[in-house]
Amino acid sequence: MKAVIMAGGKGTRLRPLTSNVPKPMVPIANKPILIRIIELLKKHGFDEIIITVGYLGKIISEMVGDGSDLGVKITFAWEDRPLGTAGSVKNVENELKETFLVISSDILTDIDLSKMLAFHKQKHSVATIALTRTDIPVAFGIVVTDEENRISRFLEKPGWGEVFSDKINAGIYILEPEILRFIDEKEEFDFSKQLFPRLLEMGHPLYGYLGDYYWLDIGNPKKYIQANHDILTKKVRVKIEGAEIKENIWVGKGTIIESEANIWSPVIIGDNCKIEKGAIIDRLTIVGDGVFIGKGAHLKRSIIWDNATIQGHAKLENCVILSRVDIGEYASVQKEAVIGDDCQIGSESVINPEKMIWPNKLIEAGSIVTENVKSGTLVHRGLFKDGITGNINIEITPEFASKLGAAFGTLLGQRAKVAIGRDNKNISRMIKRALISGLMSSGIDVYNLEILPIPLITYAIRVHSASAGISVKNPYSDLNSISIRFFDQEGIDVSRKMETEIEDIFFKDKIKRVPPQHVGDVTNPVRASEIYVNDLMEFIDYSKIIKRKPKVILDCANGASSIIAPSLFQKIGCEVISLNAQLTPSLNLHNRSNPQDTLSDLSKTVRVLDADIGIALDEDAGRALFVDNRGEILEGDRALALFIKARLLEKKGGSICVPVSASQIIDEICEALDGKVIRTKLGYRPLIEKLIENKCIFGGDETGGFVFPEFQFARDGILASAYLIEHIVKEESQLGELAAEIPKFYMAKKIIPVPYQFRGKVMLNLIEEAYEHNISTLDGIKIYLDYGWVLIRPGSDENTFEIYSEAFSKSEATQLNRHWGNVIEDIVHTIETGI
Structure with missing residues (x-):
């Protein structure tokens, strides 16, 4: 006899089990569902089988073949579009000239098909439907039968008030070929929703077969697990x-x-x-x-x-x-x-x-x-890695952000106040609003700062006595991602301890929601920008700037600083020509992934317009890079040295804070100007912590991040730029001339790939290699040589090492990097091969 197995579904409810494997080939007790169905059919004499396939059909046909290995004959009917359960059978009408069986490919059953066939013949039915009982029939289509088991009514997924039967359609049918003429051709057509009700309405005899057998619809992962367990506990009779x-x-x-x-x-x-x-x-x-x-x-x-x-x-x-x-x-x-x-x-x-x-x-x-x-x-193992960054609407969704806000609020406690700002992008607005919802749900009052660059957000935290702050931005290097930063009450990035506490609340679902009467409030501070501008103008002596009116080319990177930086520099007396200062929410971001490209364009503009200085702010205004009056790009290390010299001259000495990778020239400047150098590990948080601990007058690094602790404990590219202009004017000089006063030095950087699991062994081997030299292990290994130094440390990317070097010439610095890069590669090779 012939049977049709319906195997065209996508198995959406079973994903990810069916992401790569078609649903009929999902294994039940180490054997695909489809093979178990074929074995059941063969056992009861159905040895000519047609399998209707669509989604991943080729995989099914390759795995099953022609059926000879299973003792049956198998052919395949391909669907190029969904035809529905009845439509797929109609599609093979020419092959069905006698009584035939139809069965779904996503059920586990041990039904006695021989008894069902005998029942069908005895009742002279045109369609016999296998029925099974269930305690919760509302999830299925129920079937009502009379005392002779003739079907009198179908009801598709009824409400509890409509449940007049506990019998449901089991997806197994024995049919007479004449019923196929009642199926509409080349259209999506369903047995239970369309064909059987049509036959019933026309008066054709339809019967329900209710035997003593096991049946389970494997519709989701929970049912899939149950099916496997039921085989082990022998609830179903299978081999x-x-x-x-x-x-x-x-x-x-x-x-x-x-x-x-x-x-x-x-x-x-x-x-x-x-x-x-x-x-x-x-x-x-x-x-x-x-x-x-x-x-x-x-x-x-x-x-x-x-x-x-x-x-x-x-x-x-x-x-x-x-x-x-x-x-x-x-x-x-x-x-x-x-x-x-x-x-x-x-x-x-x-x-x-x-x-x-x-x-x-x-x-x-x-x-x-x-x-x-x-x-x-x-x-990643945790949420935080230089803040929280992820793909928008994939890794970071509004739901994720709302939960994150609630976790942060839970940590801070009810009635705490959080200042939150963003850049000018719509996606940042979306995530910020979700964060606000989460914060409010945990009882937090929110200061909504709207569009502000990060230095103004961190400044507002202190001005408004907030408990904490949050910034949301679309990073300049990736249009598809979002970055979220959390700050403490001082406007400093939260500590690793706080990060861990947020992660613990987030991952372990320890969020505390408040009753409706305690939901937080939202206010919009109206003078956040004005207060920052006024305080900055008090910090800077701009009286001489107004007299000289220096020409400034200002690149705002189309970031949030566009709303404040151009007007601020005009207020302190500069003639300002702005570049990339648009705030269109859907604007394609000014590509700053390679700062040298931006600086090159800025350099040309400075020369063409005969400007005194070019300033390139990053998109959140935390960092600033500079071009001098001759159009020469001021390298980050040289700019850092220039700022340190300016601060020591102004304050007549004091402590300054720089990373261990900063130039040795800084030590010479400090020695000459009664300064003290505090070296820190690389990274923003270590710099800020040491700066506060040692009451430093200034801190910074070679990336353009400069901190003036008298103003705030945060990187501030706007303030740094204003301060540099003040220093140039006060010295009655030009940036090029001041930079030329800094002694020449040469630095280089190199990145070497190193598998994460080898980090410890590489570090130990490097210490052995460098034992003859004077070394520091503050952050990695810094090796001091007669003609310079080299710093080797595990990279921020977990599968890399970073090498920094400084020497009397560029070639010597490059050679240092090359030599120690080769040493690391040899160590890795030895670890991998044992040779």
Whole structure:
């Protein structure tokens, strides 16, 4: 007899199980659903099978073939567009001249099809529908029958007030070929919604077959897990592959189970697996072919697909691990979580209950996954890495931002006040508003600063006595991402301790929402910009600037500084020509990913217009780079030295703070001007902490980030630029002349790829290599030489090392980098090969 298997669906509800595998080929107890259905059909004499396919149909046809291996004849009917359940059968009408069976490809059942066929013949039915009972029929289409089992009514997904039967359509039909003429051709047409009601209305005899059999619709991951467990507990009568080495423990060929491994029934283990000593394969676990399970791993009630790797001491409970997944040591995958094909789950990671990870994702070691991971490739161990940055509407969504705001609010406590500002982009507005919603929900009062550059946001935090602050911006280097920064009550980026506390609340869902009467308020401070401008004009002595009227070319990078910087420089007496100072919300961002390109354009403009100075602010105005009156680009290290000299002259000495990578020339300047150098680790937070601790008069680095602690504890490119103009005018000089007074020095930087896991060994080997030299280990290894120095440190990118050097000539600095780069490469080679 002939049967039609409907296998054209996309299996959307089962994703990520069906992201790469068609739904009919999803394994149930290590065998695809479709193969189990074919075996059931063959058992009851249905040996000519037509499979209707659409989505990923080629994969199905290649895996199943012509059926000869299964003892049946199989042909395929291809759908180039959705035809519906009945339409797909109508599509093969020419092959169906006698009584035939139709069955769905997403059910697990042991129905006696022979008895159903006999029932169909006995009743002279044109269509017999297999029925099954359920406690919750409202999720299905119910069928009402009389005492003879003749169908009298169909009701598609009724409300509880319409439930007159507990019998539902099981998706298995025995049909007479004449009913096919009632199916509309070349249209999407459904059995239960259209054909059967039409036949019933026309008076044709339709019957429901209600036998004693197992049936389960595998419609979602939870039902998928249940189907596997039901096979192990023998609720369904199907064949289990492998040898039953003990009662209810089935093991495939070539599998190695070490002596001290523990296997607790019922369990199925596929072919060619290895289970190391100390591993526990707990009850109701199914392991596919070629799976490795390391020492001390514990698997309970879990489904593991082929060629997965479960490293030592990992813990899996009631979850699904798909093909070629690598679960790291001590990782935990919790109840009803699903890990898609080819994912890597880092050691000590935690995948929270019911979370789905789509294929080809890398979950960094120590991560806690609290949301489904569909897009992107990498999930970091924490939220923070120089603030929080991610792809807009993929990694950072309004929902994510609202939860993040609520987590921050929970940490701060009810009635705390948070100042929040943004750049001029619509996506930043969207995320800022979501953050505000989350903050308010945890009882926080919000100062909505609207569009402001970051130095004004950090300044407003202190002016308005806020408990904390937040900035939201679209980074200049990536149109598709968003960046969120959190500040404490001093306007300083929150400490690592606070970051960890925010992450703990966020990931562990410790958020505290307040009752409606305690929801926070939103106010719009009207003078935030005005206060900043007035205070800056008091900090700067601009009386001489007004007299000289220097010509300034100001590049605002189309950032939020565009609303304040041009007018501010005019107020202190400059003639200002603005570049890239537009605030269009949907503007394509001025590309600042390569600052040299911007500086080159700025340099040309300065020369053409005979300006006194060119200023390039970054898009949030935290940093500033400069071009002198001759159009020469002032390198970041030289600008830093110039600022330090200016501050020491003004203050007649004092402590200044710079990173360990800053030029040795700074020490010479400080020695000459009664200054003291405080060296810090690289990074903004270490610089600020040391600056406060040592009551420094100035801090900065070679990237153009300059801090004037008398004004605020934050990088401020606007203030730094105004101060430099004041210094030039006060010295009655030009920027080029002042820069020329700084002794010549030459610096170079190089980045070397180094696998993350080799970092420790590389550092130890470098210390051994440098033992004859004077070294510092403040941040990495700084080696002092007769003709300069070299600093080697693990990079901000976790798979790199950074090399900084300074020497008497450019060639010597470059040679230092090349030499120590070769040393690192040799160390890595030795670690990898043992040679």
